[in-house]
Amino acid sequence: MLFERVYEEGLAQASYFIGCQREGKAIVVDARRDIQTYVDLAAKNNMDIIAVTETHIHADYLSGTRELAAATGAEIFLSGEGGPDWQYGFAGTTLMHDSTIKLGNITITAKHTPGHTPEHLSFLISDGAVSRDPGFMLSGDFVFVGDVGRPDLLDEAAGGIDTRFAGAKQLFQSLKEQFLTLPDHIQVYPGHGAGSPCGKSLGAIPSTTVGYEKATAWWAPYLQNNDEEGFVAELLAGQPDAHAYFARMKKQNKQGPAVLGALSPVEELSAEQVVDKLGLKAAVFVDTREQNEVHRATVVGALNIPRGAKASNFAAWVIDPEKDNTDLIVLAPNAAAAEEFRAALMRTGIDSVRYFTTSIDGLPTFAPALISPAELTSTSYDALVDIRGKSEFAAGTIPGAQQLSGGSAMWRLDELPTSGTLVTFCQSGARNTVVANALRRAGFEVIELEGSYAAWESFSRQSPKLAVTGR
Incomplete structure (x- = not known):
């Protein structure tokens, strides 16, 4: 056998x-x-x-x-x-x-x-x-x-x-x-x-x-x-x-899941072609890099789904193909990596990876807003959102935070303020960057807590009188 x-x-x-x-x-x-x-x-x-x-x-x-x-x-x-x-x-x-x-x-x-x-x-x-x-x-x-x-x-x-x-x-x-x-x-x-x-x-x-x-x-x-x-x-x-x-x-x-059969190769696009498709809203850009690279600069309106073991899971957190099956343009170093990424997303029913590009050079970019734990104590915001799981939240969180698990956050947007600023965090930041970029794409003003809860814990140990303020 x-x-x-x-x-x-x-x-x-x-x-x-x-x-x-x-x-x-x-x-x-x-x-x-x-x-x-x-x-x-x-x-x-x-x-x-x-x-x-x-x-x-x-x-x-x-x-x-x-x-x-x-x-x-x-x-x-x-x-x-x-x-x-x-x-x-x-x-x-x-x-x-x-x-x-x-x-x-x-x-x-x-x-x-x-x-x-x-x-x-x-x-x-x-x-x-x-x-x-x-x-x-x-x-x-x-x-x-x-x-x-x-x-x-x-x-x-x-x-x-x-x-x-x-x-x-x-x-x-x-x-x-x-x-x-x-x-x-x-x-x-x-x-x-x-x-x-x-x-x-x-x-x-x-x-x-x-x-x-x-x-x-x-x-x-x-x-x-x-x-x-x-x-x-x-x-x-x-x-x-x-x-x-x-x-x-x-x-x-x-x-019964749809049968896809033989797949066409993922097509490589130039920067100009990417700009055209994004301008026509004919595609969504997916930045597949890890959080530190994304924080330096990412594409305006992009989702963040890091390549690697969690791609299939993270993709399903932020893409609902029943509501939006727009073509995806993924950032990948080569065609093989783009095909591997497509296969990962297929595992959770996301079949819209059509294109890839190898760089964000020449694309409209921005640097996501970050805030340090020290700055958090003196900054006003409209909601402090812990996107970790409920057991992590129960074990300890930042005072005043509400829990909105990353795997359901985009289905629970009615629990967030309709205007104003959100500060979001997870444990170390990887999950947070995935959700934060999806929230930005949905129209929310989002600031990510730099280093997330792990950084806040370290800072709070050095500041026993720490107070967190919010509106």
Whole structure:
């Protein structure tokens, strides 16, 4: 058996390529939308991808199931569990509890493990060349390393009302019936790692075992004592902020993401061509540099989405393609970097990267307004906005600040003053620059706190009588 984990750091998301070497057949589970990695793995190992499936209707990224099936001719397998409200809106072979998929020696058995979502499946994998018994579990968002999937996202991101309590109880039963009954040796490969908002304390290592989770996970004593009430209370407490774009992901993944097919190359533009498109409002400029470079100078009206691991996530914070699908011009050192950036944005359903340019020379620029912690104490402003998560905010913030999580800020603009000056900050500044530039583009006057909360903390320790004033 060939077993490959494909990991996307920014979304902390894992997909899996599993193949039977004897017959040259493979399946991909929880594929992301830029599918070339899986196509390359199949070619490298002389395999055909004949099946694609997913553990559940995802909220944090756009599924590549349909894209990969269209490119390879693979059969789609989808959960039929969860009731009529949780059926997919596109065609596929239905998987129910104990349904199987065969790939030569390999048997993949679906197990209904509701809680995170009602239709959720986990997959037990048996390598018949070694044993008839399962040796691996793809747990999706059911069991993570050291944690379990949060059941409140349907309330936070899909418009549910108090579904979290029923979901938490379902999760308790799923653990009791579908996890604790498994042999300790089974290796568990979850759908997410540390940094994912799909749980509150996910481990950073790629896998675990059933036995290790039984012995060490926070939830294990509640199961051992059959304490469902205590489990529910602990599970629901302190979950991280849900990003606003999750609602769009849920809807698109249920209906079926658009199939893009072969993509045209990202076109390079000269400075003059960029100026023309921006002047005609035919495109939006995306500055992909890190915060210090952006603070020196960026393009007027530009968004800031730094290239790198967080690009797919940050892009979905500040771009809603359902409301604005204007072409994007990205700043990139070369065509390869522009293509990589486009692939990252596709993972959260932003398909409008059409152009790139290699420099901001010759473009209309400005230097974003900054304020130091010392200046903040004697400056008037209309709102002080902490764009960190609610748990960070609860642990300590600048007096007078309001919390407006970066992942939902652009969907909560009605909570900000309609005129006047905003001072914004995060922990170190990277998130803040992303949100601040989006707010400027939306028409707000924004000053960024230089060094953000970390700098303010350092300054306040040296100034015990520090007072922060605001209007």
